[in-house]
Amino acid sequence: MTTNTILWHDYETWGVNPKLDRPSQFAAIRTDEHLNEIGEPINWFSQPTLDRLPHPQAALITGISPIECLQRGMPEPEFIAKINAEFMTPNTCGAGYNSINFDDEVTRFTLFRNFHDPYEREYSNNNSRWDLINVLRMARALRPEGINWPTVNGKPNFRLEVLSAANGISHENAHDALNDVRATIGMAKKLRDAQPKLFNYLFQMRQKHKVAELLHVGNGPFMHTSPKLGAERHYTSAMLALGQGGSNRNSVVCVDLNTNNDWLLSESAETIRNILFTRFSDRPAGYESPGLKQIMLNKCPAVAPLKTATADPATCERLQLDEGEIMRRAERFDDPAIRAKLCSVFNSEYQSPSVDAEATLYQGFPSPGDKATMAELRTASADDLASRVYHFADERYNQLLLRYKARFYPQTLNDDERYTWRELLLSRFTDDGRGELSLEAFAGELMLLSQDADIINNERKLKILKDLERFALLIQNA
Structure with missing residues (x-):
């Protein structure tokens, strides 16, 4: 009998950029689908490693010292x-809190720079992933009963430590990864007990083929929850799927049916594109809310049938939904020419190439030959790295290889590689305009923090500051 499990997990990191800032801690608890702990x-x-400075604020928030690590x-x-082996256990769903946007990115980029497949754990062996944060946002909008929903200045607060405290869930040391995992499981149990039907439905919607069925063009309006839709709208609105966005088969272009965006029907794709990718404050009057967005099938979007909202008058009132008007607007947008025009808005969405090789994950997939070389490297010894030539067709991986050797097997570098590595570190630690944390900026931040009364009176935080200084000295003396 197949046993499905959920690996609830969380990272702490040395900064907020999952592409470049490294993980310091990983914690996880495996449960069955009834949320009972296993193991x-x-x-x-x-x-x-001595090639990147930790951000001092990150260390203070998490309470993690680089020297202790x-x-x-x-x-x-x-x-x-070891983390990948846990995720690759058959029938595992990797789940977290804001994990799609952060923790999964940390996993992907860490796998990438260490020559693992960044995506396999998400789909092979009947595996999947899920994120609780938008599930809770949708629950607040559509089925709020049974959970306390804290607010700050009139806006909902979905910070895990605030939400768990409001619901009587122990969360004594927020930003410790293991405590965050326990709080996430606690909120999952709270929602499952309060709204089991919605919980189970959205858990099933972690599978992208189920999302694709609901968002199939021609199926009519549906409900969608996303922070991009705004707190004043409970992050939720009625949407209509229009078609694929650009070349990404996981992208579905959707239009908001509960905002004043009729101008989309008459304006050209170029005009719409210019407005959509212009800052809100700089948009022309009357064009503030295009209500046009991409929903990614493989990112566990919070979507549900329209009747989930419209069948309940109280929900319609809360979300200011008029079902008749929604259906009329859907009919206006459900025109082949209009759909094609609005989908074309995303055809030329541009992402500037990353300068740093470690941030280039999304700039292509490895060839079969490069994948074979990656597999060899994962088991290569220092002697192998020193004596054998490993070469990739994709230059990104050659750059990653040099860095991999320099970090973990520096004795295997030849003179040219050693020179290239030193030049990279010099560029990184003196900040040549690439946005890196330089040694000078690091020292300045430590100086300011050392004068903070809250830190001066906290023995643990003072120790972390001293350890950060020690770590910077290790870098300078390396």
């Missing part, structure tokens, strides 16, 4: 290999 909790630390943590290749 022992996981709580692993990763050794920071050097002493108790694993080298990153071992760290991510």
